[in-house]
Structures are given as C-alpha cells and as structure tokens.
Amino acid sequence: MTTESSVGSPLLEVQGLHVRLGGREVIDDVSFSIKRGDSLALVGESGSGKTVTARVVTGLIDRIGGVVTSGRVVFDGQELRQGDNQQWAAIRGRRMALVPQASLSSLDPVMRVGKQLAETVSVLDAGADVRPRSLELLEQVHMPRPQEVLRAFPHELSGGMRQRVMIALALAGRPELIVADEPTTALDVTVQAGILRLLGELRRETGMTLLMIAHDLAVVGLVSDEVAVMRSGRLLESGATATVLSTPEHAYTKALLAARPEASKPGAPLAVLDRETGELRAPAALPSVATDGAVVLTVKDATVTYRHASSPALAPVSLDIQAGASIGLVGESGSGKTTLGRVIVGALRPTTGEVLVHGKTWQEVRGRNPIRRDVQMIFQDPYGSLTPWRTPRQAVAEVLQRWRGLSRSASLAQAGDLLDEVGLPRLTFDKLPRQLSGGQCQRVGIARALASEPRLIVADEPTSSLDISAQAQILNLLMSLRASHGLSLVLISHDLSVIRHMTDTALVMKNGVVVERGPSTKLFTDPDDEYTRQLVAATPVLDSVPGVTP
Amino acid sequence: MKARAGWSRVARMSGQAVLTLASIVVLVFLLVRLIPGDPVKVILGVEYTPEKAAALRAQLNLDKSIPEQFVAYIGGLLRGDLGQSTAQRGRSVTDVIAGALPTTMSLVIAGILLGVIVGTTLGLLAAISTRRGVDVTVRTWGMLSFSVPTFLVALLLIFVFALSLRILPAGGWPNAWPDNLLYLILPAIALSVHLATAISRTVRQGAIDTMGQQHMEAAFARGLPPRLLNLRHVLPNSVLPVLTIVGISFGTLLTGAIIVEAVFGIPGLGAEMTRAVGRRDYPVVQGIALVTGVVVVLSSFVVESLYTFVDPRARTL
Numbered sequence: 112m113t114t115e116s117s118v119g120s121p122l123l124e125v126q127g128l129h130v131r132l133g134g135r136e137v138i139d140d141v142s143f144s145i146k147r148g149d150s151l152a153l154v155g156e157s158g159s160g161k162t163v164t165a166r167v168v169t170g171l172i173d174r175i176g177g178v179v180t181s182g183r184v185v186f187d188g189q190e191l192r193q194g195d196n197q198q199w200a201a202i203r204g205r206r207m208a209l210v211p212q213a214s215l216s217s218l219d220p221v222m223r224v225g226k227q228l229a230e231t232v233s234v235l236d237a238g239a240d241v242r243p244r245s246l247e248l249l250e251q252v253h254m255p256r257p258q259e260v261l262r263a264f265p266h267e268l269s270g271g272m273r274q275r276v277m278i279a280l281a282l283a284g285r286p287e288l289i290v291a292d293e294p295t296t297a298l299d300v301t302v303q304a305g306i307l308r309l310l311g312e313l314r315r316e317t318g319m320t321l322l323m324i325a326h327d328l329a330v331v332g333l334v335s336d337e338v339a340v341m342r343s344g345r346l347l348e349s350g351a352t353a354t355v356l357s358t359p360e361h362a363y364t365k366a367l368l369a370a371r372p373e374a375s376k377p378g379a380p381l382a383v384l385d386r387e388t389g390e391l392r393a394p395a396a397l398p399s400v401a402t403d404g405a406v407v408l409t410v411k412d413a414t415v416t417y418r419h420a421s422s423p424a425l426a427p428v429s430l431d432i433q434a435g436a437s438i439g440l441v442g443e444s445g446s447g448k449t450t451l452g453r454v455i456v457g458a459l460r461p462t463t464g465e466v467l468v469h470g471k472t473w474q475e476v477r478g479r480n481p482i483r484r485d486v487q488m489i490f491q492d493p494y495g496s497l498t499p500w501r502t503p504r505q506a507v508a509e510v511l512q513r514w515r516g517l518s519r520s521a522s523l524a525q526a527g528d529l530l531d532e533v534g535l536p537r538l539t540f541d542k543l544p545r546q547l548s549g550g551q552c553q554r555v556g557i558a559r560a561l562a563s564e565p566r567l568i569v570a571d572e573p574t575s576s577l578d579i580s581a582q583a584q585i586l587n588l589l590m591s592l593r594a595s596h597g598l599s600l601v602l603i604s605h606d607l608s609v610i611r612h613m614t615d616t617a618l619v620m621k622n623g624v625v626v627e628r629g630p631s632t633k634l635f636t637d638p639d640d641e642y643t644r645q646l647v648a649a650t651p652v653l654d655s656v657p658g659v660t661p
Numbered sequence: 662m663k664a665r666a667g668w669s670r671v672a673r674m675s676g677q678a679v680l681t682l683a684s685i686v687v688l689v690f691l692l693v694r695l696i697p698g699d700p701v702k703v704i705l706g707v708e709y710t711p712e713k714a715a716a717l718r719a720q721l722n723l724d725k726s727i728p729e730q731f732v733a734y735i736g737g738l739l740r741g742d743l744g745q746s747t748a749q750r751g752r753s754v755t756d757v758i759a760g761a762l763p764t765t766m767s768l769v770i771a772g773i774l775l776g777v778i779v780g781t782t783l784g785l786l787a788a789i790s791t792r793r794g795v796d797v798t799v800r801t802w803g804m805l806s807f808s809v810p811t812f813l814v815a816l817l818l819i820f821v822f823a824l825s826l827r828i829l830p831a832g833g834w835p836n837a838w839p840d841n842l843l844y845l846i847l848p849a850i851a852l853s854v855h856l857a858t859a860i861s862r863t864v865r866q867g868a869i870d871t872m873g874q875q876h877m878e879a880a881f882a883r884g885l886p887p888r889l890l891n892l893r894h895v896l897p898n899s900v901l902p903v904l905t906i907v908g909i910s911f912g913t914l915l916t917g918a919i920i921v922e923a924v925f926g927i928p929g930l931g932a933e934m935t936r937a938v939g940r941r942d943y944p945v946v947q948g949i950a951l952v953t954g955v956v957v958v959l960s961s962f963v964v965e966s967l968y969t970f971v972d973p974r975a976r977t978l
Binding site for chain 2: 169171174199200203204205208209211214216217218219220221222227231234235264266277280281283284
C-alpha cells in the first residue's frame with residue numbers, strides 16, 4: 112500500500128494552481144504541500160476557493176465545468192490529470208478518499224446503508240469478506256449498534272450517524288489521503304465534537320494524511336497541525352495551526368479571529384475588517400435610549416405538541432420579556448428553540464397555555480390590530496425570507512405602507528432611510544435579492560422588521576448561514592439597533608458564543624424542555640446543568656484570541 | 662415500527678379506495694336515471710306498445726321507486742348480477758363484459774409493459790449518454806410521437822408492418838391463446854407510444870436530477886465504476902415517478918384502447934362499449950362504466966401501495 116521510499120516526502124503537493132470556473136479565475140496561484148501522515152486545513156469564507164481547491168485535488172473539478180489553466184497537483188510523485196479516468200481509477204477510494212459535507216443527501220436515499228457499504232467494499236477491497244468488513248468499518252468509526260445500522264435506510268439515521276457512515280465508506284479502500292470537505296458544518300456542536308475527535312483518532316491509528324476544508328478557525332484548531340488561510344482564490348498565510356491562530360500575520364487572518372464573538376467582551380462591538388483601508392476596527396458603541404423595563408410580552412405555561420407526535424415539542428414554559436431585555440434561546444436541533452420563537456411571535460398557537468401582548472393573546476390580535484406591529488421576526492435563511500422579485504426598497508416599503516399609512520411614493524422614500532440605517536449600500540436598494548450577498552439580504556430582513564417600529568424582535572439564527580465577518584457585522588448592527596431603538600431582543604441560536612455575546616439572560620433547551628436559565632455569562636462559565644456543561648465543552652472556541660482593542 | 666407505518670398507510674389508502682368505489686357505484690346508478698327521456702321508449706323504438714313497455718319497465722326495475730331500485734341494484738351487484746343486455750337478447754351484462762374484458766386488459770397490460778420498458782430505457786440512455794446526439798434523438802422522437810394521435814400511429818404501424826413488410830397481421834383477433842399474441846403486437850405498440858414518451862421524459866429528468874446529487878458524486882469519488890453507479894443508483898432513484906405515471910395513465914390507456922380496438926378490429930371492451938352506446942343498450946353501458954371505474958381505482962390503489970414498499974421514505978410519511 113505505502114512505498115517506504117516515499118516516507119518523509121510530501122504525499123500531496125499543489126504547485127502554482129490556477130483554475131477558471133464560469134469565466135472567472137477562482138484560484139489564483141495556490142501552492143501548498145502535505146507530508147505523509149500530516150494534516151492541513153484550508154480555511155476561508157465562502158468564495159475563498161477552498162472547496163474548488165479540494166475538487167482539483169480529488170479530480171472532481173471538471174464535473175462542475177472548472178478548468179485547471181496552469182499549475183500542477185502531484186500525489187505521491189505522480190502528477191494528477193483531471194479527467195484521466197484510467198489514472199483516477201487506481202486512486203479514487205483506494206489511495207485518496209473524500210468525506211463530503213454532512214447532509215442527508217450524501218447517501219443514496221433508496222438503498223440500505225449495509226448495501227451501500229457492501230457495494231463499496233466489494234469494489235475497493237476485492238477479496239474481503241463483505242459483511243465482516245462492513246461491520247469492522249462501522250466499528251472503526253464507533254457506530255453504535257452497527258448491526259442495526261446496516262439494515263437502516265439513510266433517513267432513519269441522525270446527521271452524526273450518517274457522517275460516521277460517510278467516514279466508514281471513505282475508509283473502505285484504506286486510503287492514504289482523506290479529503291474532508293466541511294465534514295461537520297451542518298451538525299450540532301456535541302455531534303461535531305464527536306466527529307472531529309474521531310477524525311483525529313483515525314489519523315493516529317491509521318497514519319493517514321488529512322486535508323480538511325473548513326470555514327471555522329476554532330474547528331481547525333481541534334484537528335489539524337497546519338492551516339492555510341484562503342481568500343478570493345489566493346492563499347494568504349499558512350503555517351503551524353498554533354502559530355497562525357496565536358500570532359497571525361495577515362490582516363485578513365487577524366480579522367477572521369477578531370470577528371469571533373469570544374474575542375470581545377460580551378456586549379462590546381465586534382472588530383470588523385475595513386475592506387478599503389485593510390484596518391481592523393470596532394465601531395463605537397451607540398448611545399442607548401433608556402427603557403422603562405415594562406413587560407412587553409408574557410409567555411404563560413405554553414406548550415406545543417404537534418399532530419401525531421408522541422412527545423411535546425415544547426414542555427410548559429413561562430417567560431416575561433421586558434422592554435430593552437435581550438434573551439437567548441440556545442440548544443441543538445430538535446431542542447424546541449425555534450418552536451418557542453414561533454410561539455412568541457404568534458406564528459404558532461400554543462397547544463396549551465398562552466402568550467399575552469398588551470393583555471391580549473395572539474388569537475385576539477387579528478388583521479390590522481396595531482398590537483401586531485410590536486413583535487417582528489428575523490429569519491435564518493436570508494434569501495428565502497425575501498420575495499425573489501421584490502427589491503429591498505419595495506420589501507420595506509410594503510410594511511411602511513401598511514402600518515404608517517403612507518402613500519406609495521412616501522413609503523418608498525422612507526424605506527430608503529431605513530435601509531440606510533441598517534447599512535445597506537445605496538447601490539443595492541433597487542436590485543433583486545439574488546444579486547445581493549447573504550449579509551446584505553439579512554440587513555434587508557432587519558430593515559423590514561424595523562419598519563413597523565416594533566418593541567420586540569425575535570431573531571431565529573440570524574447569522575448561522577453567514578460567514579464569520581458578515582456575522583460580526585450583523586451582530587454589531589443588532590446590538591446598535593437594540594440600543595438606539597430601545598428594542599427587546601429574543602435571539603435564537605445554536606452557537607453559544609453568539610448567545611453569550613449578545614444576550615443578558617439565556618434559556619438552554621433540550622428536547623423541548625428548558626434545562627437551565629439564568630444570566631448568560633454565568634451559564635457559560637459556571638453552568639449548573641450537566642447538559643449545559645456538555646454544550647459548553649463541545650463548542651469550539653479559541654482560548655486566546657489575539658487581542659483586539661475596540 | 663417502520664413496517665407498521667407502511668401498513669397503516671396502505672390501510673388509509675384502501676379506505677380512500679373503498680369510498681371512491683362507493684361513489685362510482687352511486688354515480689353509475691344515477692347515470693341511467695338522469696338521462697332525459699324514457700329509456701324504455703328509446704330502447705323499444707318502433708316496436709313500442711304499452712304492454713311491451715310495461716314488461717321492459719318491470720325487467721329493468723324502472724316501475725319501482727328510486728330507493729327501491731337502488732336497493733335492487735346493490736343487491737344485484739353483490740350477487741355479481743349487472744342486469745340483462747337489452748340489445749343482445751338472452752345475454753347478461755356480466756357475460757358481455759366477461760367476454761370482452763380479458764382482451765382489453767391484455768392489450769392495456771401489454772401496452773404498459775412495453776411503454777415502461779421502452780420509456781425507461783430511452784430516458785436513461787438520453788440522460789447518461791455522453792454523446793449529445795443520443796439525447797437530442799430521444800427528445801425529438803418524444804416530441805414527434807407525442808404530437809401524433811394514437812389512431813394515426815396505429816394506421817402507420819399497419820401500413821409499415823402489415824401492408825409493406827407483411828410480417829404482422831393488420832388486425833383481427835383469433836380467440837385462442839397463444840395465437841392472439843401475434844395479433845397483440847401492433848395494437849400494444851400503438852397504445853404504448855404516448856406512455857413511453859411520458860415515461861422517457863420523466864426518467865430522463867429524474868436521472869439528470871439524481872446524477873447531480875451529492876450522493877452520486879460521493880459514490881463517484883469513492884471510485885465506484887460508472888456502470889454500477891448508473892444501474893444501482895441512478896436507475897432506482899429515477900424510476901420511482903414511473904409508477905405514478907402508470908397509475909395516472911391507466912384510465913387514459915383504457916380510453917385509448919377503445920380507439921386502438923376500433924382500428925385493429927379487436928373485440929374488446931371498447932368495441933362492446935361503442936356498440937352498446939349505438940344500440941342504446943343502457944345496462945351494458947352502465948356495466949362497462951362501472952367495471953372501468955373499478956379497474957382504474959384498483960390500479961391506482963395498487964400503484965400507491967407499491968410506492969410504499971419501493972420508496973423507503975414513503976413508509977414514514
């Protein structure tokens with residue numbers, strides 16, 4: 112399998128790589144190498160070219176129409192040629208394997224897991240006893256109850272289990288190099304921790320080489336010895352992970368680190384990279400308006416049980432939301448945090464219990480009742496929450512027209528002011544959502560929520576689909592708007608760092624039950640509940656973020 | 662637990678099927694009663710005399726009140742008695758249908774089999790072929806055949822295979838197995854053309870969608886050979902909608918069979934139907950309408966149930 116002579120020399124070497132895709136140069140002179148047994152992480156935000164690079168290495172770039180215009184990829188002394196099926200037949204799966212992004216669709220939905228494993232084993236490991244080898248692979252990835260998993264269909268497994276199957280499939284051909292493309296991106300933090308631990312273990316046990324693609328620097332710190340930071344198709348900085356994370360040289364790397372919520376004091380504005388000057392700075396905190404602390408909304412013993420569900424999605428919960436308060440709902444998928452958020456805004460009627468706004472339940476607030484203005488929502492998917500054929504100006508003006516009784520032209524003009532306030536560039540006011548970036552769309556969503564002059568905003572994972580730098584900007588915006596408008600904020604997030612930074616009190620939820628509630632800082636430094644402790648331990652954070660003074 | 666969910670889905674669907682069947686029975690019963698004019702007068706025509714009319718009325722149960730008639734009708738149905746044909750004296754409706762149904766069903770089933778095999782193969786070929794010409798040819802063929810009406814397809818087939826090449830019979834029906842297999846070929850082709858086109862389009866689109874999915878790329882990157890990918894992953898994922906198409910098309914195919922039977926001179930349900938309508942043989946029309954309705958409901962029930970067992974995801978819905 113391994114030729115002894117090649118030990119110590121690079122297993123994978125990328126030299127001066129240039130790639131064109133869709134008429135643009137998406138990779139511009141990227142070079143790196145990985146020694147046998149080492150690990151390297153390519154880190155960057157969306158559009159940085161990290162995934163394109165992984166596709167070139169795995170010989171998949173021509174499948175999406177990309178062309179290597181110059182440069183070369185050398186694997187164990189052999190130059191890899193895109194589209195050379197004969198060459199790749201000897202490499203794919205056998206010497207180099209891919210672990211794709213965690214998602215429901217990385218396994219064939221109509222074939223049992225056992226059959227997919229068996230098929231891969233019999234192709235890559237001819238002569239092996241298929242069933243024992245399949246079980247051995249599942250045990251290697253610490254799959255609980257492997258016998259049952261073999262009989263299961265992919266949709267019957269959890270996200271973490273599916274990802275373990277993907278890793279088992281990658282191991283089937285005993286490859287020397289594993290390329291993992293954001294292997295934990297869609298997973299819960301506790302599951303992510305398990306998968307990352309597994310990758311580290313496998314590396315030690317089998318001596319395999321790992322090329323990992325990631326967008327989160329903290330995740331990289333857990334699995335990889337070396338890191339390379341990419342942006343806009345260029346490789347900006349690379350070196351030992353510890354060195355790069357503690358003493359970054361490039362301004363962009365510094366910005367990536369500084370934009371993390373744990374890099375600043377809770378509640379302080381986050382540092383953002385100024386694209387023009389390349390300077391790193393945090394905006395000054397805005398003066399805040401005093402709030403009277405009156406109760407805006409009350410949740411009284413609300414529960415939700417969905418039809419045909421065996422257990423409630425939300426166990427009885429009570430909550431007073433005061434003016435100016437900021438409350439975090441944190442938990443993993445299925446914890447009921449979004450259900451509670453929807454109950455608060457009145458999008459979902461509690462099965463028992465009630466939600467009171469100004470002494471009225473949401474069922475009594477119908478149609479044009481002005482109480483409806485008081486509570487607004489910001490959604491997770493920035494593109495999906497905007498009507499595709501409406502410009503930002505139109506989206507905001509619609510709300511103004513309804514609630515402020517303005518004429519069409521007056522509301523369009525005022526919409527411009529609001530969009531200005533949320534920091535949307537003027538050039539984009541009259542473009543369509545698909546021409547905007549995710550962060551810009553989220554700003555439109557925020558302006559639209561503000562348009563009715565609400566007193567409470569419920570933000571459901573407002574930054575989970577954004578890059579870290581866009582997240583910092585949106586969080587800064589939410590903080591400053593909250594201060595200047597005296598808003599109450601309910602922030603729903605799976606990310607403990609975001610919750611700790613943004614909220615005063617937080618509710619930790621699991622399986623529909625609030626397991627712990629209290630001041631946010633206390634929850635994350637000195638939790639009482641075992642589950643909160645697990646969550647805190649599993650959340651990847653950088654211990655020492657290089658200092659940024661706001 | 663999962664299997665039980667599948668069965669409960671089947672149980673729910675059979676409940677729906679029974680309801681649909683019941684409403685078909687009621688509608689068919691009302692059909693004859695709602696037709697304006699006195700069916701007895703129409704049936705007897707020039708032979709009309711008050712005595713004959715009274716006798717026929719009694720035979721057809723039309724002298725009783727509507728609820729009584731309905732009870733008698735249901736009672737007859739349960740005994741498998743659909744009444745007597747008025748045009749073909751001495752033959753029961755059940756007899757007429759029993760004589761024609763197997764012929765029509767063999768034509769429809771042969772048409773479906775042919776449509777599924779040809780449609781799936783062409784659709785898959787169009788999707789996976791790396792040569793652009795294959796895709797273009799299949800799509801052009803699909804557009805052409807879709808725009809040509811069934812009877813014209815039938816006539817073209819007769820012209821080419823029966824009159825010019827003289828390798829297949831132009832029509833007719835020897836009432837003996839397996840001789841009639843030869844006489845089934847051209848009608849089945851004619852009937853299957855539209856179905857094959859619909860299926861090939863869906864399979865092609867399904868296969869293209871499947872090939873673009875992450876699990877296909879993941880399998881490709883694992884080094885699984887293309888042949889295995891196409892047969893074991895693309896095919897099963899893209900033939901699921903074929904079931905739906907067959908289920909929906911069953912009714913259309915039965916109607917199409919009427920035309921095809923007429924062109925090829927096959928004594929099936931369609932031939933009986935046209936004759937019965939022409940001779941105002943209401944009991945036969947009523948019986949055929951009922952049987953056709955039942956066959957369509959049953960076939961879509963079977964297709965839906967099959968879905969439950971072919972697509973593992975449908976079991977948990």
